[in-house]
Amino acid sequence: MTAISVRNLWKEYGDQIVLEDINLEFAARSFVALVGPSGCGKTTFLRMLLSEEKATRGEILIDGKPIAPEPGADRGVVFQRYSVFPHLTVLGNVLLAAEFSQSPFTARLFGTARRAAEEEARALIAEVGLAGAEDKYPAALSGGMQQRLALAQAIMRKPRILLLDEPFGALDPGIRADIHQLMRRLWNSCEMTVVMVTHDLREAFTLATRVIAFERRRNRPEERERFGATIAKDIEVWPPRIAGQLDLFTPDRDDPVLAEGQGRDDPARRSA
The missing domain is CATH 3.40.50.300 (P-loop containing nucleotide triphosphate hydrolases)
Structure with missing residues (x-):
């Protein structure tokens, strides 16, 4: 709280x-x-x-x-302009938030930690209505879908x-x-x-x-x-x-x- x-x-x-x-x-x-x-x-x-x-x-x-x-x-933040990484897929964008949070120096997860983070990322992607778009890049998404992705990316870090x-x-x-x-x-x-x-x-x-x-x-x-x-x-x-x-x-x-x-x-x- x-x-x-x-x-x-x-x-x-x-x-x-x-x-x-x-x-x-x-x-x-x-x-x-x-x-x-x-x-x-x-x-x-x-x-x-x-x-x-x-x-x-x-x-x-x-x-x-x-x-x-x-x-x-x-503290997570979402701006009017879609603040996602254009070179990463939907899954990559959400997963990166977990990698920065859990491994701030290398921004990389491996083994069991990565599998757990990927499972959590896929569940959150489904929660925001982007299931099936995990392998798409932001340029292939509509404005509403990009904003859903930005929300998922922000919430993946579990901000207070x-x-x-x-x-x-x-x-x-x-x-x-x-x-x-x-x-x-x-x-x-x-x-x-x-x-x-x-x-x-x-x-x-x-x-x-x-x-x-x-x-x-x-x-x-x-x-x-x-x-x-x-x-x-x-x-x-x-x-x-x-x-x-x-x-x-x-x-x-x-x-x-x-x-x-x-x-x-x-x-x-x-x-x-």
Whole structure:
């Protein structure tokens, strides 16, 4: 279980203030969506959770301890652009995540360790809906399939925190609905806390347990550098969503299962 605490956080680039006095508490296994206009610091905040950016003031704690100064296997990330290796097959991409995790110096596994990792990788590939595509290269996959692969690659390392930076923004609506179902399954089945940046409010309220809006309260041209974004809204999604309890999710009108006339209490939906 991983909880995140953000205390008196400021981020500045020279004279420009990007984030101003951010205070947040994320419960373990929550799914938090960050929304707000472009340029308000959402992605900067996500990069700070990944340790790609340093706080100017304040601190970020994970389970009560200061966040590691460098990105690590405890925090997985999926970007809008498909961050997979084009020269590796689907199986190779997912297996590489295990190799980096279990053998950080050589990134190679052998014998029993490799067979176990390959078995786990194939099971995860099937879980994300890519069974039968293990030997294909990313160039032969559609956008939705590449994003499924990116999710599998990130989750293969068993991160305690999964960070999503507008991961579904480039997908067609129908494909996005399928990926939403996949994301629900993964969040429910994996022991992880999820923080997602999105511009899509419907997506935020469809997936998240909590929606947090960043906003610059003073946004006139002469104020933009000296006043950063703060938390404008902090909304707990109702009814509550609890990891492992799929039947509490509010139905999505784009859900392919619902399109066939099945309601949220239908067994097929609960097992989706």
